[in-house]
Amino acid sequence: MKKLIGILLSIGLSVGIVSSMSAQEMKHNNSAKFQPIEQPITLRVAIALGGLSLMVAQLWWFLGSKPKSQKAEMSEGVQEVTITVDGGYVPSLVTVKRGQPVCLQFLRLDPSSCLEKVLFPDFHVAQDLVLNQTTPVEFTPDSLGVFQFSCGMGMFHGAIAVEK
Ligand SMILES: [Cu+2]
Known part of the structure; x- marks a missing residue:
């Protein structure tokens, strides 16, 4: 948008x-x-x-109007970041390193059915998000670039920037 x-x-x-x-x-x-x-x-x-x-x-x-970007924190070999789902994704841009497992903790606070699913087409992830809970989404990025994620209907967007 x-x-x-x-x-x-x-x-x-x-x-x-x-x-x-x-x-x-x-x-x-x-x-x-x-x-x-x-x-x-x-x-x-x-x-x-x-x-x-x-x-x-x-x-x-x-x-x-630059998107709020955040670097994932490395803990025990996993790059972790919490993404709050409330009328969109905060942060909407997460920076991670290539070749290391990533764990995105989606904390869904928004009850609208629009945001009940999060899709990562590049990582073949379609995850249901439980309301008022944290749902992990895990993958390991193998290639550099910016990979979009979105709600089930593609109305809200975020992105993962994979760096060296
Ligand atoms: Cu939606």
Whole structure:
């Protein structure tokens, strides 16, 4: 969902730039033909403000809305981290090391059936989560990369970043 907003913002910004560019071109063509058609100043201000607000929104997007990342703690050879399930996953990004067993402790506090299952397609895990309890999900990541997990319907997302 957040990714989608980011993409929409990018599209909006490009449209804003293109439309203000073509507006300038229009003005240039008009003066060349000695047919000065006054562009309404409000339109130009609106385009400028629109572009500016999109840029601000995009900046906020990249600087202010990074997912909360957490490194898994190593204990007795297992990389462990507790992920709270409550209107989403916290932390939503967990960093682990490759080749070491991982144990994610899912503490489900959210009663909505949406979050009763957690799926790790890359690790072939589909785990039911018991309400108000901690359910472990275990796997060993063999390859580097970022692997998504989600609720049963794919509405809430998190990711595991596997590093060296
Ligand atoms: Cu869901």
